[in-house]
Amino acid sequence: MKVAAYAAQAATERLAPVAIDRRAVNREDVAIDIEYCGVCHSDIHAARNEWGNAKYPCVPGHEIIGRVAEIGVSVTGFKTGDLVGVGCMVDACLSCVACDDGDEQYCEKGALMTYGGIDPHLGGPTHGGYSKRIIVRDKFVLRIPENLDAKAVAPLLCAGITTWSPLAHWKVGKGDKVGVIGLGGLGHMGVKFANALGAHVTMITTSSQKGEDAKKLGAHDILLSRERDQMKAARGRFDFLLNTVPVAHELNPYMGLLARNGTMVMVGAIEPMPGFHGGLLLANRRRVAGSVIGGIKETQEMLDFCGEHNIVSDVELIDMQDINQAWDRVVKADVKYRFVIDMKSLQDVS
Amino acid sequence: MKVAAYAAQAATERLAPVAIDRRAVNREDVAIDIEYCGVCHSDIHAARNEWGNAKYPCVPGHEIIGRVAEIGVSVTGFKTGDLVGVGCMVDACLSCVACDDGDEQYCEKGALMTYGGIDPHLGGPTHGGYSKRIIVRDKFVLRIPENLDAKAVAPLLCAGITTWSPLAHWKVGKGDKVGVIGLGGLGHMGVKFANALGAHVTMITTSSQKGEDAKKLGAHDILLSRERDQMKAARGRFDFLLNTVPVAHELNPYMGLLARNGTMVMVGAIEPMPGFHGGLLLANRRRVAGSVIGGIKETQEMLDFCGEHNIVSDVELIDMQDINQAWDRVVKADVKYRFVIDMKSLQDVS
Numbered sequence: 001m002k003v004a005a006y007a008a009q010a011a012t013e014r015l016a017p018v019a020i021d022r023r024a025v026n027r028e029d030v031a032i033d034i035e036y037c038g039v040c041h042s043d044i045h046a047a048r049n050e051w052g053n054a055k056y057p058c059v060p061g062h063e064i065i066g067r068v069a070e071i072g073v074s075v076t077g078f079k080t081g082d083l084v085g086v087g088c089m090v091d092a093c094l095s096c097v098a099c100d101d102g103d104e105q106y107c108e109k110g111a112l113m114t115y116g117g118i119d120p121h122l123g124g125p126t127h128g129g130y131s132k133r134i135i136v137r138d139k140f141v142l143r144i145p146e147n148l149d150a151k152a153v154a155p156l157l158c159a160g161i162t163t164w165s166p167l168a169h170w171k172v173g174k175g176d177k178v179g180v181i182g183l184g185g186l187g188h189m190g191v192k193f194a195n196a197l198g199a200h201v202t203m204i205t206t207s208s209q210k211g212e213d214a215k216k217l218g219a220h221d222i223l224l225s226r227e228r229d230q231m232k233a234a235r236g237r238f239d240f241l242l243n244t245v246p247v248a249h250e251l252n253p254y255m256g257l258l259a260r261n262g263t264m265v266m267v268g269a270i271e272p273m274p275g276f277h278g279g280l281l282l283a284n285r286r287r288v289a290g291s292v293i294g295g296i297k298e299t300q301e302m303l304d305f306c307g308e309h310n311i312v313s314d315v316e317l318i319d320m321q322d323i324n325q326a327w328d329r330v331v332k333a334d335v336k337y338r339f340v341i342d343m344k345s346l347q348d349v350s
Numbered sequence: 351m352k353v354a355a356y357a358a359q360a361a362t363e364r365l366a367p368v369a370i371d372r373r374a375v376n377r378e379d380v381a382i383d384i385e386y387c388g389v390c391h392s393d394i395h396a397a398r399n400e401w402g403n404a405k406y407p408c409v410p411g412h413e414i415i416g417r418v419a420e421i422g423v424s425v426t427g428f429k430t431g432d433l434v435g436v437g438c439m440v441d442a443c444l445s446c447v448a449c450d451d452g453d454e455q456y457c458e459k460g461a462l463m464t465y466g467g468i469d470p471h472l473g474g475p476t477h478g479g480y481s482k483r484i485i486v487r488d489k490f491v492l493r494i495p496e497n498l499d500a501k502a503v504a505p506l507l508c509a510g511i512t513t514w515s516p517l518a519h520w521k522v523g524k525g526d527k528v529g530v531i532g533l534g535g536l537g538h539m540g541v542k543f544a545n546a547l548g549a550h551v552t553m554i555t556t557s558s559q560k561g562e563d564a565k566k567l568g569a570h571d572i573l574l575s576r577e578r579d580q581m582k583a584a585r586g587r588f589d590f591l592l593n594t595v596p597v598a599h600e601l602n603p604y605m606g607l608l609a610r611n612g613t614m615v616m617v618g619a620i621e622p623m624p625g626f627h628g629g630l631l632l633a634n635r636r637r638v639a640g641s642v643i644g645g646i647k648e649t650q651e652m653l654d655f656c657g658e659h660n661i662v663s664d665v666e667l668i669d670m671q672d673i674n675q676a677w678d679r680v681v682k683a684d685v686k687y688r689f690v691i692d693m694k695s696l697q698d699v700s
Contacts, residue, residue: 272625
């Protein structure tokens with residue numbers, strides 16, 4: 001089956017409409033007609049080969065919302081017409097200890113990424129959500145609460161779970177003093193989740209305007225990271241820091257903010273980082289950790305929590321034809337806080 | 351009261367015998383006739399002002415073993431003749447949350463260090479265990495199991511608790527795959543404790559000889575950190591890494607060894623560290639943490655555990671007159687694994 005998709009071509013670094021093959025709907029598969037797909041900075045990194053591992057043609061997109069169009073004969077958890085989602089993974093071994101623990105993102109054999117992975121059915125790269133349809137093993141399909149605005153749910157599948165997972169894993173809860181570092185697609189979800197979990201939330205940012213924006217999203221307090229006096233006064237204040245900064249940055253100023261036994265979890269920066277002061281880490285028995293998206297079970301838990309608490313992403317809806325301009329704006333961090341593509345705008349090309 | 355002590359003199363960087371004042375035995379105090387004092391690399395850093403905060407005259411020593419000579423009128427936990435110990439701290443506020451939690455080493459008002467702290471009784475710096483006598487608030491005095499070799503217990507008060515505390519705090523236990531990085535005063539205790547706690551212990555070292563030495567101490571396995579093939583084969587193997595390296599060093603090779611949810615705890619390096627790769631930290635949800643000595647309650651728990659399991663340090667007993675040569679050998683890491691001063695050798699000078 002050929003379906004319309006927008007694929008990045010290596011030569012141009014531009015997305016262009018193409019027809020790509022999809023596999024047949026196997027026994028355990030769910031075919032999804034895609035309605036919305038969020039735009040993640042990773043899409044740009046991958047399509048522009050900034051991580052050095054691009055496979056072309058590359059169809060990006062791993063914040064996918066749609067309706068079930070067809071199910072395999074063994075599928076019992078979904079029926080045609082269900083509102084569903086797909087995130088960053090479409091398969092994993094499901095037999096290693098990590099998968100047994102619901103940590104498919106750390107699958108010992110490697111989870112199959114939604115795009116750019118090695119497709120075991122068709123060969124070549126897996127193709128993501130900038131497309132009319134996707135076919136996914138049922139265990140990697142999420143149920144979306146119908147009370148939520150579907151387009152604004154899309155970013156929960158990556159930006160949402162990436163911030164939810166560490167908050168849940170480290171059991172952030174009522175009364176905890178949480179700092180969210182950086183206000184972008186990830187940070188704005190971190191603020192919403194930490195607030196909903198009952199924490200006292202401080203937005204830590206270089207920009208007083210972003211601080212004010214964060215207050216509208218649920219932050220109780222602002223800490224301006226370039227103001228030495230503010231930073232000094234906040235030393236040892238935080239139980240948990242959610243560090244969403246997506247590029248290399250100095251850690252010492254943030255580490256000093258951690259209270260005894262406090263943890264800073266990095267979810268954005270996957271590049272070489274500058275050094276830090278060993279003494280700062282030892283003092284207060286501080287911890288610096290990393291976290292990658294989240295498992296399928298906890299993604300469902302997050303979505304259910306969002307349904308109960310009416311939490312969605314703040315999004316700007318675009319047509320597929322606007323994607324190149326949108327990418328340029330993502331690179332400039334000029335979006336509050338996530339672009340979502342309305343897939344109705346994607347025309348058939350085959 | 352003047353007692354004989356060996357004090358570092360700033361001008362010479364050499365230890366010389368001096369007479370120093372001791373406070374009176376107050377209501378909650380225990381006066382201890384010192385029998386043994388371990389030699390910690392910190393003693394040298396402090397006396398040579400390598401941390402930039404030395405106060406002279408400096409009487410080093412915070413691995414103190416002795417017998418109770420006198421008790422204050424309010425002291426109920428000790429009696430004359432008891433075998434007791436004093437570690438790195440001699441007081442703390444005992445009213446902050448950290449102290450309430452038994453984490454006096456992280457006291458919010460700052461614990462009073464055994465030497466080089468600001469003595470609230472006499473003014474000037476506190477004076478440590480290279481001395482005939484020390485007077486300490488009872489809550490900071492430890493009971494030493496009488497079945498253990500007293501001289502070999504001394505290093506437990508710093509090297510021991512510094513490695514025990516993270517193993518206990520992170521609940522290392524039966525079947526855990528533990529790597530101990532570096533085999534010195536700290537590392538050799540880490541190997542013994544991790545073994546006694548039931549973990550599978552790997553010595554991670556640059557030296558195959560040290561690896562063999564570690565096996566005699568309880569390590570089950572050796573990993574040579576300069577052997578690329580060995581390091582590659584060990585990626586993702588360890589649940590817990592106890593990093594005892596006392597100087598700045600590359601973390602990436604060690605971080606890669608951590609399994610999912612694995613933690614590397616740094617207990618030695620308190621200087622600026624080189625950078626690390628963010629992607630390595632995010633993968634496997636790894637954690638890098640720091641830890642400083644341990645609280646009084648857990649120090650007592652460690653000593654009781656040592657009494658039950660017959661664990662002591664491997665020491666080389668020296669006379670006070672040999673201290674300068676011993677320090678030179680400590681700097682060259684030429685000791686298995688801790689010098690301990692026999693305080694009988696300290697002559698009265700007053």
